[in-house]
Amino acid sequence: MAEKLVTVLILSTIFVRGTMYKEGEEVEVNEREAKELINRGVATDEADVSVEEDTDDTTVAIEDMKKNDLVEYAASLGIDVPGSATKAEIIEIIKAADEDEEDEE
Numbered sequence: 001m002a003e004k005l006v007t008v009l010i011l012s013t014i015f016v017r018g019t020m021y022k023e024g025e026e027v028e029v030n031e032r033e034a035k036e037l038i039n040r041g042v043a044t045d046e047a048d049v050s051v052e053e054d055t056d057d058t059t060v061a062i063e064d065m066k067k068n069d070l071v072e073y074a075a076s077l078g079i080d081v082p083g084s085a086t087k088a089e090i091i092e093i094i095k096a097a098d099e100d101e102e103d104e105e
Helices: 031-039 067-076 087-104
Strands: 005-010 014-016 019-021 026-030
Touching: 005 031, 014 031, 026 031, 067 087
Parallel strands: none
Antiparallel strands: 005 026, 014 019
């Protein structure tokens, strides 16, 4: 059975599954992710919310992020990263944590 997807409106810059979304962008997520983003105050499922137009609509894949940004992103997800980890290792740690979370669903 296919998982129900929900479209949420991003209220502040955040990473979802390794991709950065900025204020005003919409993203499709599963119901659990939608509830989590809404509870954290970084997204809404209400269509009538007014947000300022952001002229820079660039999204960044984790592979394109700098090591320091990856460490901060991992920390924001509650993922511990060893201080000696390389950029490639950090990316693998983040991807593995994301896969583990999806497996738990």
